[in-house]
Amino acid sequence: MARPSKSEQFEELRRKAEERLRRLGIETHREPEAEDVASLLHELSVHQAELEMQNEELRQARERTEQALERYSELYDSAPVGYLTLDRRGTIEKSNLAAARLLQAERQKLVSDSFLRYVAQSSRGVLLRFLGKVFESREPQYCEVAPANESSPASCIRMEGVLKVDPEHGREVCWVAIIDVSETKRTQDELRKAYDEMEDRVEARTAELAAANDNLRWAREEAETREAELKSFLATALDGLILADAGGNIVFANEASTRMLGARIGEPVRKIISGLRISTPDGKPLPPHALPTCRALEGETIREQTHRVALSSGREFVVSASAAPIVDSEGEVLGAASVYRDVTEKVAWEKRKDELYAKEHHISEVLQSTLIPPKIECTTPGVEIAVEYMAADEEARVGGDFYDVIQLDGNRCGILIGDVVGMGLTAAIRVAAVRYAVRSYAYIDASPGVVMTRANDALCRDTEESVGGGQMLTGLFAVVDPEQRTVMHANGGHEPPFLVRPDGLAREVNVQGQMLGVVPGYCYPEATQLIEPGDVIVLLTDGITEAGRNSHVFGAEGVLSCLARHAGEPPAQIAKALLEEAIEHAHGRLRDDAAIVALRLT
Incomplete structure (x- = not known):
């Protein structure tokens, strides 16, 4: 324009x-003069x-x-604080982005909507009173409300409102700032709780200090008494105690250290060294500075090392020594503390114990060799028997697996196989008890169920009379009758027998029963299996089925598979093959003893 x-x-x-x-009201009709016009x-x-x-x-x-x-x-x-403009009824007239985020709503939908919808039911009365005070008192007002949306990240919203005149419409409105004070409330609650706890602690501590102050004199006297007692205890302790400073001078030595090593307060450690000959327990000489106190002064920590010490007087003894450096906060060695214990008698006792253990082990081996013969001589006509046995590798200890062959009347033979939990002499004695109990009852009545029932009753009585109870054991007793071509057996919680025919068919022959020595009066059932020439019956212990690592054991499946592959072979070859495959499955190391008895009617 x-x-x-x-x-x-x-x-x-x-x-x-x-x-x-x-x-x-000024006259303007007269014609102005030229000068007036120019001036104007x-x-x-x-x-x-x-x-x-x-x-x-x-x-x-x-x-x-x-x-x-x-x-x-x-x-x-873009303000981080939420801002709203509300009318008297709480209708939202204006909102910023922060308010929309806090209320979890779109900004456009907030305008003209009631703010009451975004406030929890329990807080709506608080909001209405807040708005009433803002418009009535015309003073800034504050309140706290909970959001209606339970999934809102804010659990508490603080509202700060002030009355303003809308410049566009000329009417009064409420400008509100809304702030998420959830974390602040939590912090306040935690601070309040901490403050209350602190007050309680302060009160308790004040009471403790008051009591401690009242008893301070008594405590001081008690401490002095305890100090004197401690010094007396250290001085009379059976263990030798030595404290040395950084220069190697002895600042404390009790009577035991003086008696053992000749240590005295004020003397240097090197004076002790000059009169000692130190060696290992087996007599290998060590240099004098190998004394633990000397090594601790060099910053080394020694724990219960055994040395043989010889004094210049000719006296020899064995000590167990521990020593540690005393250091400051920067790691500087300030001295050393050491303890020496005369273990001469203990070493002699341990030597004697080892000798007794070796003797017991030898007795166990001898006893087991008589209980578990390497070969079985079967004199029953028409019966061929082979055995395999291997003890577990763990420390070459005597195991609890056993077997026996008993010649019975009527051209029959009995076969016993079992497993006693445990190893050593106790297990060997338990094996002997079971073996001879079964033998005795089999000579009276060879019925497997009767033999196992009687043996169980005897073992239960033995368990009750034994100090600490007897050992758990399993067993299986079978009677072979070559004339009737039958094998009768009763099972006392043991691995079942396996039958393999010449054509390769292999299966379990199972009858269940309780473990021996557990339930008195239990009657064991028995089963009868017909066998034909060439059939092989295999009895074994769980050292075979449990051979392996973790859950990958040989199992009954491994036994059946091996028997099927070696069907028709002699009992000796079958027993040997079964043991070898179990060992191979266990990567060359059995976890338990293993025993196998294989028989065939000829």
């Missing part, structure tokens, strides 16, 4: 001036210039205002 000319501006100004004069024109020109300058200033001010408004709007939207 073109700017008005000077004349047009003049006419407009003249018109406005005359209008103003008329309102003021000058004044008007000056006034116009002033107006133009004012207009420019107003334009610049408007631009600044618009920029400030833009910055304010950006600040309003």
Whole structure:
């Protein structure tokens, strides 16, 4: 739009001036003189210039205002605090982005919606009272409400409101700042709890200090008494105690250390060394500075090392020594503390114990060799028997697996196989008890069920009479009758027998029963298996089925597979193959003893 000319501006100004004069009641009808017109024109020109300058200033001010408004709007939207404008009823008229995020709603949907919808039912009364106070008191008000959305990250919202006049509509509104104070509330609760606990502790501590202050004199006297007792205890302790400073001088030595090593307070450790000959327990000489006190002064820690010590007087003894350096906060060695115990008698007792253990082990081996013969001589016509036995590798200890062949009347033979839990002499004695009990009852009545029932009753009585109870054991007793071609057996919690025919068919022959020596009065059932020439019956212990590592054991499946592959072979070859495959499955190391008895009717 073109700017008005000077004349047009003049006419407009003249018109406005005359209008103003008329309102003021001043006469304007007379014709002005030329001088008045010139003077008036000058004044008007000056006034116009002033107006133009004012207009420019107003334009610049408007631009600044618009920029400030833009910055304010950006600040309003990007502020980390939520801002809302509410009317008296709580309707949202304006919201920034932070408020929308806090209320978990879209910003556009918040406007014209009631803020009550976004507040929990329990907090709506608080919100209405808050709005009422803002509009009535016209003072800033504060409240805290819970959000309606339970999944909201905010569990508590603080509202700070102030009354303002809407510049656009000229009516009163409430400007509200909403802040997530959940963490603050939690912190306040924790601080309050900590404060309460601290007050309780302070009260308790104050009471303790008061009591301690009242008893301070008694405590001091008691401490002095205890110190004297400790010094007396250390001085009379059976173990030799030596404290040395960083220079190697003895600052404390009790009577035992003086008696054992000749240590005395004030003397250097090297003086002790000069009169000692130190060696290992088996007599290998060591240098004098191998004394633990000397090594501790070099920063080394020694724990229960055994040395043989010889004094210049000729006395020899064995000591167990422990020593440690005493260091400051920077690791500098300030001295050393050492303890020496005369273990001469203990070493002699342990030597004697080892000798007794070796003797017991030898007795166990001898006893087991008589109980478990390497070969079985079967004199029953028509019966061929082979055995395999291997003790577990663990420390080459005597095991608890056993077997026996008993010649019975009527051209029959009995076969016993079992497993006693445990190893050593106790297990060997238990094996002997079972073996001879079964033999005795088999000579009276060879019925497997009767033999096992009687043996079980005897073992139960033995368990009750034994100190600490007897050992658990399993067993299986079978009677072979070659004339009737039968094998009768009763099972006392043991591995079942296996039958393999010449054609390769292999299966378990099972009958269940309780472990021996557990349930008195238990009657063992028995089963009868018909066998044909060439059939092989295999009895074994769990050292075979449990051969392996973790859950990958040989199992009954491994036994049946091996028997099927070696069907038709002699009992000796079958027993040997079964043991070898079990050992191979266990990677060359059995976890338990293993016994196998294989028989065939010829």
